[in-house]
Amino acid sequence: MEFITGGVTAAKGFLAAGVEAGVKYQNRKDMAMVYSETPCRAAGVFTSNVVKAAPVLWDKNVVTKSGAAQAVVVNSGIANACTGKLGMEYCEKTAQAAADALGITADSVLVCSTGVIGMQLPIEKLEAGAKELAGVLESTLEAGTLAAEAIMTTDTVSKQVAVQTQIGGKTVTLGGMCKGSGMIHPNMCTMLAFVTTDVNISKELLQEALSADVQDTFNMVSVDGDTSTNDTLLVLANGQAGNAEIVEKNADYDAFLQALHAVNETLSKKIAGDGEGATALFETKVVHADTKENAKKLAKSVITSSLTKAAIFGHDANWGRILCALGYSGVQFDPEKIELYLESSAGKMLIFQDGVAADYSEEEATKILSCPEVTAFVDMKMGGEEATAWGCDLTYDYVKINADYRS
Amino acid sequence: MEFITGGVTAAKGFLAAGVEAGVKYQNRKDMAMVYSETPCRAAGVFTSNVVKAAPVLWDKNVVTKSGAAQAVVVNSGIANACTGKLGMEYCEKTAQAAADALGITADSVLVCSTGVIGMQLPIEKLEAGAKELAGVLESTLEAGTLAAEAIMTTDTVSKQVAVQTQIGGKTVTLGGMCKGSGMIHPNMCTMLAFVTTDVNISKELLQEALSADVQDTFNMVSVDGDTSTNDTLLVLANGQAGNAEIVEKNADYDAFLQALHAVNETLSKKIAGDGEGATALFETKVVHADTKENAKKLAKSVITSSLTKAAIFGHDANWGRILCALGYSGVQFDPEKIELYLESSAGKMLIFQDGVAADYSEEEATKILSCPEVTAFVDMKMGGEEATAWGCDLTYDYVKINADYRS
Numbered sequence: 001m002e003f004i005t006g007g008v009t010a011a012k013g014f015l016a017a018g019v020e021a022g023v024k025y026q027n028r029k030d031m032a033m034v035y036s037e038t039p040c041r042a043a044g045v046f047t048s049n050v051v052k053a054a055p056v057l058w059d060k061n062v063v064t065k066s067g068a069a070q071a072v073v074v075n076s077g078i079a080n081a082c083t084g085k086l087g088m089e090y091c092e093k094t095a096q097a098a099a100d101a102l103g104i105t106a107d108s109v110l111v112c113s114t115g116v117i118g119m120q121l122p123i124e125k126l127e128a129g130a131k132e133l134a135g136v137l138e139s140t141l142e143a144g145t146l147a148a149e150a151i152m153t154t155d156t157v158s159k160q161v162a163v164q165t166q167i168g169g170k171t172v173t174l175g176g177m178c179k180g181s182g183m184i185h186p187n188m189c190t191m192l193a194f195v196t197t198d199v200n201i202s203k204e205l206l207q208e209a210l211s212a213d214v215q216d217t218f219n220m221v222s223v224d225g226d227t228s229t230n231d232t233l234l235v236l237a238n239g240q241a242g243n244a245e246i247v248e249k250n251a252d253y254d255a256f257l258q259a260l261h262a263v264n265e266t267l268s269k270k271i272a273g274d275g276e277g278a279t280a281l282f283e284t285k286v287v288h289a290d291t292k293e294n295a296k297k298l299a300k301s302v303i304t305s306s307l308t309k310a311a312i313f314g315h316d317a318n319w320g321r322i323l324c325a326l327g328y329s330g331v332q333f334d335p336e337k338i339e340l341y342l343e344s345s346a347g348k349m350l351i352f353q354d355g356v357a358a359d360y361s362e363e364e365a366t367k368i369l370s371c372p373e374v375t376a377f378v379d380m381k382m383g384g385e386e387a388t389a390w391g392c393d394l395t396y397d398y399v400k401i402n403a404d405y406r407s
Numbered sequence: 408m409e410f411i412t413g414g415v416t417a418a419k420g421f422l423a424a425g426v427e428a429g430v431k432y433q434n435r436k437d438m439a440m441v442y443s444e445t446p447c448r449a450a451g452v453f454t455s456n457v458v459k460a461a462p463v464l465w466d467k468n469v470v471t472k473s474g475a476a477q478a479v480v481v482n483s484g485i486a487n488a489c490t491g492k493l494g495m496e497y498c499e500k501t502a503q504a505a506a507d508a509l510g511i512t513a514d515s516v517l518v519c520s521t522g523v524i525g526m527q528l529p530i531e532k533l534e535a536g537a538k539e540l541a542g543v544l545e546s547t548l549e550a551g552t553l554a555a556e557a558i559m560t561t562d563t564v565s566k567q568v569a570v571q572t573q574i575g576g577k578t579v580t581l582g583g584m585c586k587g588s589g590m591i592h593p594n595m596c597t598m599l600a601f602v603t604t605d606v607n608i609s610k611e612l613l614q615e616a617l618s619a620d621v622q623d624t625f626n627m628v629s630v631d632g633d634t635s636t637n638d639t640l641l642v643l644a645n646g647q648a649g650n651a652e653i654v655e656k657n658a659d660y661d662a663f664l665q666a667l668h669a670v671n672e673t674l675s676k677k678i679a680g681d682g683e684g685a686t687a688l689f690e691t692k693v694v695h696a697d698t699k700e701n702a703k704k705l706a707k708s709v710i711t712s713s714l715t716k717a718a719i720f721g722h723d724a725n726w727g728r729i730l731c732a733l734g735y736s737g738v739q740f741d742p743e744k745i746e747l748y749l750e751s752s753a754g755k756m757l758i759f760q761d762g763v764a765a766d767y768s769e770e771e772a773t774k775i776l777s778c779p780e781v782t783a784f785v786d787m788k789m790g791g792e793e794a795t796a797w798g799c800d801l802t803y804d805y806v807k808i809n810a811d812y813r814s
Contacts, residue, residue: 048735049731049734049735050733050734050735050736050738050739050740050742051730051731051733051734051742052734079727081727081730081731082727082730082742082759082762082763082764083762083763084743084761084762084763085762086763116725116727117725117726117727117728117730117731118726118727118730118759118763118764119764224713224714227731227734227735228731229727229730229731229734306713306805306809307809310805310806310808310809310810311809311810313806313810314809314810314811316810316811318523318524319524319525320486320488320489320523320524320525320636321524323458323488323489323524323525323636324456324458324488324524324634324635324636326457326458327456327457327458327459327634327636328455328456328457328634329457331457332457333457335457335458335489336491352489352525354491355489355490355491355492356489356490356491356493356525357489357525357526394806394809394810395806395810396803396806396807398713398717398806399717399720399801399802399803399805399806400803401717402713402714402717402718402721402801403717403718403720403721403723403802404721404723
């Protein structure tokens with residue numbers, strides 16, 4: 001398996017586009033479309049929030065009940081959440097406009113929205129946008145990039161990835177794009193992520209692979225602890241790679257799962273590193289935990305701690321906050337036994353051992369913490385399980401962005 | 408029952424003091440003592456964090472095993488958490504120094520610390536401070552205020568309360584002081600709270616009253632979602648009011664519980680309103696929930712939402728974030744049925760109803776949100792249970808304080 005340049009248009013048969021539809025923002029791209037030349041098997045995971053945006057409800061229906069999916073239409077700026085019956089009607093109208101322009105049926109069109117909650121969509125603009133998108137679809141890398149840019153809200157960079165692997169003697173490609181960057185605590189977020197692939201796989205196994213992998217990737221990301229009303233991760237597989245259909249958990253399935261994991265993990269880290277206002281990707285890796293579930297709880301507790309996040313912003317090795325966050329994670333352990341290291345491209349340093357601070361240099365620790373990617377490495381010494389979670393630092397800009405988001 | 412002026416010295420027989428011991432801070436009071444002329448029955452609730460500070464372990468032992476408690480010694484600046492065996496030894500030395508100066512035994516001295524985690528206490532300064540404190544104890548209101556000031560860390564104001572009630576024909580007084588203001592998400596925090604009372608009550612009922620009331624008061628407060636290693640709430644009752652001992656749950660017990668609740672709720676709100684960097688107390692009241700537990704989960708989810716807290720700081724009626732936080736609380740409900748109001752001294756306004764935004768004025772909403780105490784009022788329309796939680800807004804100053812706390 002190798003990483004290649006590209007995004008949602010990397011796999012065979014996929015086209016994309018991004019345009020300025022004027023949904024809420026002016027003078028920036030705010031609608032995207034992904035389209036497969038042939039019908040796809042679709043899998044999806046969605047927010048666990050009880051308050052689900054209208055497009056989440058629409059897409060769940062398409063993924064579970066439709067025979068096939070062939071297109072995704074996305075708008076940024078307005079989330080179409082808490083919008084009642086009108087919100088559902090606008091989903092259907094957007095899907096229908098796309099379907100008409102593409103010559104397919106509305107129930108094969110997935111619809112996603114991200115942005116402010118509670119505002120109604122300007123439906124005429126959505127319909128016009130869907131039509132415009134259908135007319136400018138391309139299979140180029142540039143078209144994928146336009147789509148990735150159009151789904152951004154407070155993101156500062158667009159997020160794409162693509163990998164290739166060999167399955168059954170055929171080259172299989174997976175491409176993805178996603179957006180963050182606030183209300184990110186997927187418990188699958190205003191997170192949207194899209195993976196396209198030309199693999200030939202049964203719908204059941206596609207969903208199973210996605211549902212399993214998301215537990216170790218997107219669900220291990222948190223920017224602010226807020227699980228959005230709109231979180232959606234969709235995978236479209238059109239089978240154009242020509243491999244024999246994957247219908248059981250064999251070596252081909254494993255190869256696909258490995259490639260899917262690479263795509264999901266890369267997208268997850270991009271979301272965390274570009275969290276609202278963030279200056280650093282903050283990773284916590286827990287090893288030698290007694291159970292996988294506990295490893296996850298511990299890792300997630302650290303990356304969601306506001307105090308720890310603020311210390312990372314300050315490049316301050318305030319490790320007591322990390323110990324504190326481990327302690328309130330809900331996991332039972334003996335603080336005397338664990339070891340804590342701080343790690344980045346500047347080095348790795350033992351910080352805490354035998355229940356007390358190790359003899360470390362604050363100056364060196366600050367150097368480690370001044371890198372754009374910082375890891376807290378926790379050795380629980382209890383068992384054989386591990387987990388990694390990804391977050392970001394808490395900065396003035398997070399407050400600025402969110403004290404003034406709607407205006 | 409009525410509120411009176413005062414704090415930990417309000418009840419009969421209690422003395423207090425606060426001095427500059429130079430533990431970590433310079434030129435500010437950083438050690439306090441509370442002392443009862445006669446032995447007290449003590450009750451306490453402590454952090455649920457697995458990583459417990461040394462004084463938490465010390466105090467648990469005193470509360471559960473000692474015959475009586477008679478003094479509390481507190482230092483700010485250093486938390487004596489993650490300090491290993493030496494940390495425990497320093498607790499004992501501090502208690503012993505206080506006991507020697509007061510002519511009591513070390514096992515009747517409670518010890519509390521708050522401040523940075525992982526640093527060892529300068530024990531000679533603690534011992535000298537304990538001795539100095541014992542020499543300047545007074546029963547005046549001013550002495551109580553000195554003690555309340557000495558326990559502050561990033562708090563901007565000292566926090567005291569006192570109430571009087573009639574029990575069995577006698578005037579019973581309760582006084583309290585506490586400190587926040589970061590790492591505040593008590594699950595019985597770097598929260599410390601002390602209540603002194605002259606009520607005559609059995610030790611069992613004192614602990615039962617405290618454990619019950621804390622669920623609706625301190626445990627409903629969150630500044631940043633971080634449950635500290637040091638959270639401690641202690642109640643000392645010396646019986647000097649002269650009421651017949653409360654040994655069963657009768658009208659006397661109810662009167663005491665009501666007074667204790669008033670003290671605990673007042674202290675809880677003071678902690679929330681003075682959260683690190685906060686400009687506003689943010690209260691969420693949930694009514695007509697199906698169960699008490701669900702009412703609490705809903706209320707707490709809203710006041711801990713970073714996005715909602717940032718919106719409160721921005722005086723922005725971004726109610727979608729409140730709906731979102733209710734939705735990921737873990738409680739099942741129908742978003743179409745609930746009603747959301749925003750309320751403050753500037754008025755009360757319906758914001759959300761029937762699954763969509765109510766027809767409200769953004770200008771008026773901003774006026775409501777510009778007050779120093781703001782309430783989100785949520786009517787679940789599901790049952791008869793309610794709960795209130797207290798937090799604060801998320802501001803630039805929270806980040807500033809915590810990116811740079813140790814330096």
